[in-house]
Amino acid sequence: MKPPLFIGSEIYRGSSYGEWHPLRVPRVSTVMDLSRAMGWLDPSTYVTSPRAKPAALSIWHDPAYITALQQAEAEGEVSPEIRARHNIGTHANPIFSEVFRRPATSAGGALLAGEILARPGVVYAPAGGTHHGMPDHANGFCYFNDPVLAILSLRRQGLRRIAYVDIDAHHCDGVDHAFRDDPDVLLVSTHEVNRWPRTGALTDEGAGNVFNLPLPKGLNDTEMALILDRLILPVVARFAPEAIVLQCGADALAEDPQSRLTLSNGALWSVVAALGGLTDRYLVLGGGGYNPWSVGRAWTGVWATLAGHDIPERLPALAQDVLRGLEWRGNRRGRRPPEHWFTTLRDDPRNGPIRAEIRADVDTLAARFAATV
Incomplete structure (x- = not known):
């Protein structure tokens, strides 16, 4: 099998949803720069993402919505009717200078990934994971739904059984909308209970291949290891997918401002591996991922995990310079970041007791799956 490929783009460098928005922080460009500073990313493994054309996006998205995004980018505004119909130009889904090109680029990367994986391989697209996007409207910072497009692209390569695993702090409501009644797609989502969009209940089953695990605040690494060993791995293995898509949001990490989960990045890397x-x-x-240091460190570690690179205890000077050059305006933790955010990739483990409610819910889902096979 060929070495893993990293799909990226320079469009993410300097592109922002606005100075007040949670996605004002650099993310993908940090992962690219940090990976290169570590000597882990070179032209043989880096692929520039294409920008998806409207015809390609329309395999799931409404053409009228695609056109509305293009017009919003060209004009810098939308009418009240377009705002109401497509949910763009809102507080969560603002109009910015690349409001069509940026999501179309992440969508293009997902579609390309599906084509690459017509043959065995590993593809990393950190700009992807916009799992809230809906066919005809933006939703939860997501304009297009690249996980859905990736799965449909895999289908075009003749692959039918796809496992989609989502460990973001927020439930994957857009992917659920697309595939909850498709028996050939397995959906497994771990997410914080009562966190927006407040979907993904434990009792949801879809066509029988939907497994949602809402989690209480304070989720620790020990609990995540239990979930991985007792639920995620057995369910995926017994489903026997032809391909796996993992959404590896970094907002379940302890330093992230958009959730109350407390994982270390090592817990995410364990799932990836x-x-x-x-x-x-x-x-x-x-x-997801809204702390520029924690998301940059976590997703760079994801690439190291996929590509088989050893993660050092202390980063070399060039990599430290990348992290020291970041800013997090408008957040108090950005004023005095702890030193280890500059000098390390790996967090200290955040282990703890396994709560009875988590163990019980894992057992409930595992038993339900056992009854379906």
Whole structure:
């Protein structure tokens, strides 16, 4: 099998949803720069993402919505009717200078990934993971739904059984909308209970292949290891997918301002590594993540995990310079970041007791799956 490929783009450098928005922080450009500073990313493994054309986007998205985004980018505004119909130009989904080109680029990367994985391989697209996007409207900072487009692209390569695993702090309501009644798609989502969009209940089943695990605040690494070993891996293995898509949002980390989960980045890397052992066609996407240091460090570690690079205890000077050059305006933690955010990739483990409610919910889902096979 060929070495893993990293799909990126320079469009993410300097592109922002606005100075007040949670996605004002640099993310994908940090991962690219940090990976290169570590000597982990070179022209042989880096692929520039194409920008998806409207016809390609329309395999799931409404052409009228695609046109509305193009017009919003060209004109810098939308009418009240377009705002109401397509949910763009709102507080969560603002109009910015690349409001069509940026999401179309992440969508293009996802579509390309599906084509690459017509043959066995591993693809990493950290700009992806926009799992809230809906067919005809923006939703939760997501304009297009690249996980859905990636799965449809895999389908075009003749692959039917796809496992989609989502460890973002927020439930994957857009992907659920697309595939909850498709028996050939397995959906497994871990997310914080009562966190927006407040979907993904434990009792949701769809066509029988939907497994949602809402989690209480304070989720620790020990609990995530239990979830991985007792639920995620057995369910995916017994489903026997032809390809796996992992949405690896970094907002479940302890330092992230958009959730109350408290994982270390090592817990995410463990999921990445373990799922990779179950498939020869593997796509890993980004997702949420709103602390520029924690998301940059976590997603760079994801690439190291996929590409087989050893993560040092202390970063070399060039990599430290990348992290020291970041800013997080408007957040108090950005004024005095702790030193280890500059000097390390790996967080200290955040282990703890396994709460009875988590163990019980994992057992409930595992038993339900056992009854379906």
